[in-house]
Amino acid sequence: MDNLLVAENVSKSFGEFKALNDVSIAVPRGSVFGLLGPNGAGKTTLIRIINQITMPDTGMVLLDGEPLKADDIRHIGYLPEERGLYKSMKVGEQALYLSQLKGLSRPEARKRLKYWFDRLEIGDWWNKKIQELSKGMAQKIQFVVTVLHEPKLLIFDEPFSGFDPINANLIKDEILRLRDAGATVIFSTHRMESVEEMCDHIALLNHSEKILDGKLIDIKREYRANTYEIGLITPDHTSTEALIREHFELIPANFKTINEEFQCKVKIPENTSANQLVNFLTSKGQLTHFVEVVPSANDIFIQTVQNN
Amino acid sequence: MNHLSLIIQREYLTKVKNRAFIIMTFLSPLIMVGIFSLVAYLSSINNDNVRNISVLDESGLFISEFESGDNLKYKMVTGENLSEAKKTVEESGDYGLLYIPKVDSLDELAEQITFYSEDSPSITVLDNIENTIEDKVNTIKLKDAGMDPEEIEALQIRIDTKLETFGGEQTSELSTWLKLGFGGLSGYLLFMFIIIYGNMIMRSVIEEKTSRIIEVIISSVKPVKLLLGKIIGTSLAGVTQFLAWVILLGIFATVLSSVFGIDPAAAQQQQALEQAQALTGNENMLQEFMTEFFKLPLLNLVIMFVLFFIGGYLLYASLYAAIGAAVDSETDTQQFLLPILMPLILAVYVGFFTVFDNPHGTVSQVFSFIPFTSPVVMLMRIPFGVPLWQQILSVVILFATFIGTVWFAAKIYRVGILMYGKKASYKELIKWLKY
Incomplete structure (x- = not known):
């Protein structure tokens, strides 16, 4: 597979504390790569190593197959979790300054900023000072500055914090649009529903080590439990339950539907197909609800970290 | 433009454009000049204050010795005794009364001169008075010893030490x-x-x-x-x-x-x-x-x-x-x-x-x-x-x-x-x- 960014056996210690222990990840080109893990797992350290803010003790990072070099910062856009802007500087000046640090010329930066400011409808903020803006407004400007130099690798650390749902959605759409335009995205967050929505690949760090990685779909397949959620209209719920228990493993469940029906989760053995379960159920009553229980990113996260 | 000059430019401009910085730039010299002027002005009004001093000279030695200046006026009191003079001066609100008693010897005089005033007199006033009296007494004593004060004055010499390094370079205290x-x-x-x-x-x-x-x-x-x-x-x-x-x-x-x-x-x-x-x-x-x-x-x-x-x-x-x-x-x-x-x-x-x-x-x-x-x-x-x-x-x-x-x-x-x-x-x- 074609990987834009590869980290090989990266380790980093701060004094006695081992922040990363032999971590390797591969970020496929054109994907959204979720970097997940509990607080203090080492995500930020890994991201800082990719950004050359911190140097790894051992291991290396390759961008486009080449070891990272100082000039590569032009190809990376990084939105850190701890972020801010100069409070007393005007929005426009500040955005121009930060873009120029990323290697854009002043006129080019101005042109692109105008495009983005119009796009996010923040054009009239140009002469405002940051301290006059709300947190969400400042976040928008930071987002623009991160993507302005059209880097091939975008790194977002909790990009949605501080946004209301409407703006969070707006930013999510922009990130996906940038991916469709060819950018590769590394995305670190604790919000599992956005992982679900956006990530193609994930890597899970815990206690400075990588404990899981791969395509999100593959991981879900791996974590499927052959469990189905069913709704069945029968005259007598108690006898139905007993009947199912005779053949399958039953887990009580409660979900909302429009029918008054018997509800439960059923786990079938590995070698049984879903059809057999359906056939069995339809013979007992009217089947109104039948869906495979797919493990959510949230479930996988909690399960893996707790078992680790 | 490279990074370093960009950063320098930003740091410079944000500092220089900062309102507090601009205000300090203009205000500091104003304050300095202001304080100097204030001090100059205040000391000038301070000196405007004229001090009147009455002198009751019973010895008769100093009748024409006290010279009034801009800020210090001497007035010879005649025809009053000490207690009357004290009362007059106190009522008039003048600065003070200098009392020189009539004594037999000059050495005794030195210990008996008294200055009466509302509260402790200023050092400058006292200096002026004491210098005047000392000058006069010294002159009298010199004369009594048979010496001419003017001659002695003429004999005195001012010393200006010439400074020169071993290398022959002339220096002066000004250069120090x-x-x-x-x-x-x-x-x-x-x-x-x-x-x-x-x-x-x-x-x-x-x-x-x-x-x-x-x-x-x-x-x-x-x-x-x-x-x-x-x-x-x-x-x-x-x-x-x-x-x-x-x-x-x-x-x-x-x-x-x-x-x-x-x-x-x-x-x-x-x-x-x-x-x-x-x-x-x-x-x-x-x-x-x-x-x-x-x-x-x-x-x-x-x-x-x-x-x-x-x-x-x-x-x-x-x-x-x-x-x-x-x-x-x-x-x-x-x-x-x-x-x-x-x-x-x-x-x-x-x-x-x-x-x-x-x-x-x-x-x-x-x-x-x-x-x-x-x-x-x-x-x-x-x-x-x-x-x-x-x-x-x-x-x-x-x-x-x-x-x-x-x-x-x-x-x-x-x-x-x-x-x-x-x-x-x-x-x-x-x-x-x-x-």
Whole structure:
């Protein structure tokens, strides 16, 4: 597979504390790569190593197959979790300054900023000072500055914090649009529903080590439990339950539907197909609800970290 | 445009455009001129106050001795005894009554003269009275001893010690004053510059940390470059402010003296003038001043001023930046600032007391080699003539230490700017050096 960014056996210690222990990840080109893990797992350290803010003790990072070099910062856009802007500087000046640090010329930066400011409808903020803006407004400007130099690798650390749902959605759409335009995205967050929505690949760090990685779909397949959620209209719920228990493993469940029906989760053995379960159920009553229980990113996260 | 010049430009412009900075630039010289004028004005009204003193001279020796001046008027009292005179003076609200009793001998007189007043009389008044009486009594005694006071006056001679170095170079006390002035001024200037703009750098580092922009910036720029740009940008702003102060001070002083007729510098100038005249005994003092001025090792002074100024300032500036990176807010800086300020203040004290007393004494020499005090102390010593090898050695030590502190500061800075909400201790800092 074609990987834009590869980290090989990266380790980093701060004094006695081992922040990363032999971590390797591969970020496929054109994907959204979720970097997940509990607080203090080492995500930020890994991201800082990719950004050359911190140097790894051992291991290396390759961008486009080449070891990272100082000039590569032009190809990376990084939105850190701890972020801010100069409070007393005007929005426009500040955005121009930060873009120029990323290697854009002043006129080019101005042109692109105008495009983005119009796009996010923040054009009239140009002469405002940051301290006059709300947190969400400042976040928008930071987002623009991160993507302005059209880097091939975008790194977002909790990009949605501080946004209301409407703006969070707006930013999510922009990130996906940038991916469709060819950018590769590394995305670190604790919000599992956005992982679900956006990530193609994930890597899970815990206690400075990588404990899981791969395509999100593959991981879900791996974590499927052959469990189905069913709704069945029968005259007598108690006898139905007993009947199912005779053949399958039953887990009580409660979900909302429009029918008054018997509800439960059923786990079938590995070698049984879903059809057999359906056939069995339809013979007992009217089947109104039948869906495979797919493990959510949230479930996988909690399960893996707790078992680790 | 490359990163460094971009950073310098930003640091410079944000400092110079800052409202507080602009206000301080204009206000400081105004305040200085204002205070000088106020002091000049106040002392002038103070002297306007005329003091009337009644003199009851029963001895009859001093009838025509007391000369009234602008601020001190003497009035001879006649026809009243002491208690009557006291009452009159007290009722009239005059300053006081000088009572000279009639006595047999002059020695007795010296102990019996009394001054009555509302409250303790001013020293200047007493001086004036005592001098007058002493002069008169001395004259009488000289005459009694058979000597002519005028003759004695004529016999007295003023001594002007001519100064010459072993090398045959003629010097004067004026040149010593000039050297003190030069050394003191440059040393003190550096001291002030370090404190004002070092603090400014520290605050600017703290600002980047608390506003959390730092991580955004250093994903584009190496921290050392940011540090360097910050120091240079702030220094340029500092130089700009200093120049503005000099120019504005000149303008304000000129305007003030021409418009209001108050010359804030007049008092000092006059004093300096008198002092210089007394010292040299030379009427043409400007010429003298210029000759002495050009006798100073000017080229040496200027070159060394620039070197020590840059070296000393950068040495301290990098430490200030390191402190800024180590703390989370300005209130946490105290414990780290103290060890920086100590050597600086020590340097100024050593400079003003030890060096001025003996520029080439052991203490002066030692302190002019220690890199944390050498910029101030050596700058004060140089006008008195320091061997070139000493100057060069001191500069070399200073710059070697400077490289060391920059390395140290950069390490602390690199780690510190990413440490949020952690209270740094010295132990912590040493750990950071190993990261």
